[in-house]
Amino acid sequence: MRTSLLVLLLSLCATAQTVKIGVLGLFKPQALELTPAPHQVLVFQGGTRRIVVTRTARVEQAGEAVRLIADGKTRSEAKWRVTARDDGPAIFTLAVPGRIHRTYTGVLTIESGKSLEPVVEMDVERAVASAVAAESPPNAPVEALKAQAVVSRSYFLAAKGRHANADLCDTTHCIFLGDPPGARHRATQATEATRGQVLRFGDQTLLAMFSASCGGRTQTLSATGGTPAPDRYPYYTVESTYCLKHPDAWHRALPKTALTVRLNEKTEAARLAVVRRLGWSTVPSTNYEMRESGGRFLLEGTGHGHGLGLCERGAEAMAREGAGYQRILSYYYPNTRIETVVPAP
Numbered sequence: 001m002r003t004s005l006l007v008l009l010l011s012l013c014a015t016a017q018t019v020k021i022g023v024l025g026l027f028k029p030q031a032l033e034l035t036p037a038p039h040q041v042l043v044f045q046g047g048t049r050r051i052v053v054t055r056t057a058r059v060e061q062a063g064e065a066v067r068l069i070a071d072g073k074t075r076s077e078a079k080w081r082v083t084a085r086d087d088g089p090a091i092f093t094l095a096v097p098g099r100i101h102r103t104y105t106g107v108l109t110i111e112s113g114k115s116l117e118p119v120v121e122m123d124v125e126r127a128v129a130s131a132v133a134a135e136s137p138p139n140a141p142v143e144a145l146k147a148q149a150v151v152s153r154s155y156f157l158a159a160k161g162r163h164a165n166a167d168l169c170d171t172t173h174c175i176f177l178g179d180p181p182g183a184r185h186r187a188t189q190a191t192e193a194t195r196g197q198v199l200r201f202g203d204q205t206l207l208a209m210f211s212a213s214c215g216g217r218t219q220t221l222s223a224t225g226g227t228p229a230p231d232r233y234p235y236y237t238v239e240s241t242y243c244l245k246h247p248d249a250w251h252r253a254l255p256k257t258a259l260t261v262r263l264n265e266k267t268e269a270a271r272l273a274v275v276r277r278l279g280w281s282t283v284p285s286t287n288y289e290m291r292e293s294g295g296r297f298l299l300e301g302t303g304h305g306h307g308l309g310l311c312e313r314g315a316e317a318m319a320r321e322g323a324g325y326q327r328i329l330s331y332y333y334p335n336t337r338i339e340t341v342v343p344a345p
């Protein structure tokens, strides 16, 4: 047992702790602008070319190729890899012109699919801090942020290869990612204080699910329509006192259709099928009562999200009452343990 744990820790230490994240895919970009951070350069590598860029460069989709326009010159390649001068991670701003811009530190690759497909390979700890900053309200207590950091790190490390060209994407499909927070940001501090720590179940790092608010009780995997397996974390239903006392209630009236009739299942799969077609806020959670009236379905529910694992609202309340992040995590993820799998600096 001890030996296998040691082997595990050594193998995890030996591999680079990076994660590949498909970014800005939601915008289906046809063109991107890349700007190096002040006093930095970007090195574009494609085929045998190596092009050093000091100012904003534009990248466009050109059929199956990717066209680079920099310093008045145009070159097309199947794939561009963008690094700092030493081939390591670069600091840059990536923009979908007129829509969004975001700052990243990492190695960027850009390929052409249905649209341009930018993927940033970044340090896991940096990704965790960005996810915690994006997921948590600014006034959340630091122990709740630490719990969120362990959950996000587990998710990143367990989610290898969810996409063809990346481990994860930066949408609700995988995990939200904001701009990286500064050194003094509480999300950064919570990430550093839990560096390398993940949730483990059996011999696996948990693909740790979490939701904004559970509606009073968290869900089991099978209750949300998931498929339990002996080696897969089943999730457990635990009471969230704060959410029971302060219900996060919602009401909806939806037309009765072949699609919405599926809501009788009360599964996450049925909810996702409906919200993908009718909008993300149509059915906020699977925790609802439903009745038919005048050709419509009337839903009365509580909670936001699938209700699996950590409830962010409940975790904040526990932290305000003095609970540490370990206690919050053992409460929302029974039968798991916290282990350090990334070496300390």
Ligand SMILES: [Zn+2]
Pocket (backbone or CB within 6 Å): 162, 163, 168, 169, 170, 171, 173, 174, 175
């Ligand atoms: Zn995804």
Ligand SMILES: [Zn+2]
Pocket (backbone or CB within 6 Å): 213, 214, 215, 216, 217, 240, 242, 243, 311, 312, 313, 314
């Ligand atoms: Zn809750």
